[in-house]
Amino acid sequence: MALTRGRTTDAPPLGCDAADLAAVEAVVAASGTSFGKGMRILPPDRRYGMYAVYAFCRVVDDIADEMGELDGKAARLAEWRARVAGLYAGRTADALDRVLAVVIARFGLRQADFEAVIDGMLMDAAGPVVAPDEATFDLYCDRVASAVGRLSVRVFGDSSEAADRVAFHLGRALQITNILRDVAEDAALGRLYLPRELLERFDVPANPARVLRARGLEGVGRVLAGRARDHFRAAYRAMARCDRVAMRPARLMGATYAALLTAQEKQGWRTPERRVSLSRPRKLLIAARALVG
Template sequence: MTAEDIQTHDQPTPLGCNPADLAWVESTVKQAGTSFAAGMRILPPMRRYGMYAIYAFCRVVDDIADGSDPLPQRKAELEEWHARIARLYEGEAHDPLERVLMAAIRFFSLRQADFDAVIDGMIMDAENAIVAPDEKTLDLYCDRVASAVGRLSVYVFGDSSDNAQKVAYHLGRALQITNILRDIAEDAARGRLYLPADLLNRFHVPLNPIQALSAPGLEDVARILAARAQDHFRKAFATMKLCTPKAMLPARIMGASYESILVALCKRGWAQEVLLARPKTSALSKAYALASSYIP
């Protein structure tokens, strides 16, 4: 398939794509059960399927990084995705995901560097299990696996301004730090510890993922990172007010949903006996978070 094969805006299907291709990316999102789905569903069809394609791409490369295949094979598959993305920018696509992605790239002027950043983040995770990174490495990882996705997303949402890019910067980091704080025990079982080494050392937490779970100082480390995430949420929401309101609504919904998770985590804490249980957010708090996202 070449760029000329993609239909134009006046065609009856979103992004001018084949309905079967659109169904493929949509099913990938639904099967994943992502908490981001609510933010995607409110978008008009053109933008919604653009987001579905971005999410499906992220899901595919994340599954490669977290897969059980030998490291050389996983790294080769991720490197091949660099080549596949490059071919999309040359107008060459061969499967449903590639075809919808190529259409989204054209319609929303998505930047190749952001796709490459996501892939590089997955390679960071696959190549060497991340354990107690320094602050610079942790921030780079958050930028690649989260803020880069945000940079792609705000284009699809309809705002390519500098302020929208700042939203992507802060919201991506807020979401990823929240993920890290939610999944400490799960990540430890996979030999990973994304908490920064300087904080772990300051509070005498072992740099071994499993041993860290029982360290009293883990609570202090987690609360410092939670405050950092909350600061990123605050800056993201403040900057959204400087952007196109309609374009930022999906980001507000996604942010509100994840901020409620962070609040629940802080209420639960990070004591060893509760680390294995995911925090519960009541239906009321979820509804309030989502409703609040509609308020300018």
Template sequence: MAASALGCTPADLAAVEEIVRKAGTSFARGMRVLPPDRRYAMYAIYAFCRLVDDVADEESPLADRLPRLDQWRDRIAGLYAGRTQDALDRVLHAAINRYALRQADFDAVIDGMQTDAETVVVAPGPAEYDLYCDRVASAVGRLSVRAFGDGSADADRVAHHLGRALQTTNILRDLGEDAERGRLYLPADVLDAHGVPHEPDAALRSPGLRPACRDMADRAEAHFREARAAMRRCDRRAMRPARLMAASYAAILDTLRKADWREPRIRVSVPLWRKLRIAARAAIPL
């Protein structure tokens, strides 16, 4: 641990890192390419997203969860007014000040989590789908690119397109898991174009599901291309984590393409050897 990262205490940094570690993802390893100040800023952003998502995903009644999401809105507003209450607040506050993170992006993340908390999303309209992707993915990207080291308009374009590419890939990978929860995130216009019913279980059995998923994969790949084009106009070093995420998720999408959604309830995974090759190549400029 870098004791001076963001000017925070070792105890506060350790507390935030522990939230990330307990999440049990590969996120922490991916952020090791960053210098300490930026790495702990990203840990704090991830911890915020994780904790808000935990509220949205709880089995407790909606009436209990919505006030807690409102508390997160108040908590974020407090950070911009200089009020902190715990280690995460203090590290987030330092990151906000150091990297000019925007309150609207934090609020958008909370709004996206609230959508999942209060709505069983089934076949959203095109505008609803795009807004959902913006809130749960691209808003996180807009926070991240600043922590990575680039706050330019082109970096925001990376966040816009990469967020949509990643979220669409997640949706295409998690069809079975989402259906078990009564959810179907594929947009209505794509389902209708292929005669896929809007009921989740029926959709997974429909012969039109596979071509619908191929269409969505095409959309994701278009967003990946736009994100990579925007990355070339950004600070090369700052975009290293974005390149890693793009390459990792493009590999997932490629694996999904090869499986062709023949068994949509089975969640595909990328082989370890391919993950290691992607990590090695992420340092190579595009």
């Protein structure tokens, strides 16, 4: 049976039903993200484990982002919280449940980390996040990024305390980079994830409709970029204490996002509507260096 291009085997990854694996992989493919390609560096069991984690994150994120009232979205996220609890009690209902149940058991994933991701989605579902205070900003980064990291490092193959430190710092570094890169896109949706204290420090209005033309936005961007750099450095230090092979995907993500941050710092925040990106040759070079470094 063929589950992915170029791979045919009589033993499906994780011992799961091939149709269930295909359904999970279809969620990843439908997202249009390059995530699936990046995870091809992993052995099949771990690759499909990451597909399942990503599919879970994609589904709950879509609930938070969809149109509708908070009560409806909160109810659907509450259903997912119950579904996660059910997985730990041995209950499954569909293909994603069945694959996730195997992944949880195989890699020792923690229920609290799934619940933290759902809590992060609830923060978005409650309405556009606008200029959160520093504590809320950090909590949001932990829930929507570092919690995903804590799930991921276990699938990668390292459940040590050092791996959790990688998740803590790399998750924050990646999320801050995304926030700095997407200021204009978020503002168009009525969102403003930049911390209120920094906005006040640089005299930037806590208003998505006015933030893009504020002179002080450059200062806010520079400070947050420096904070992201600190998290990248701390993540790399923690990686040095982890299983080297297990950290290959983390190194790849870290190197790619660090390059995006560099591009954003070079461009600055005077024209935030110009979203920075990396060329394909640049991505390939970054990947090669990260995977052999």
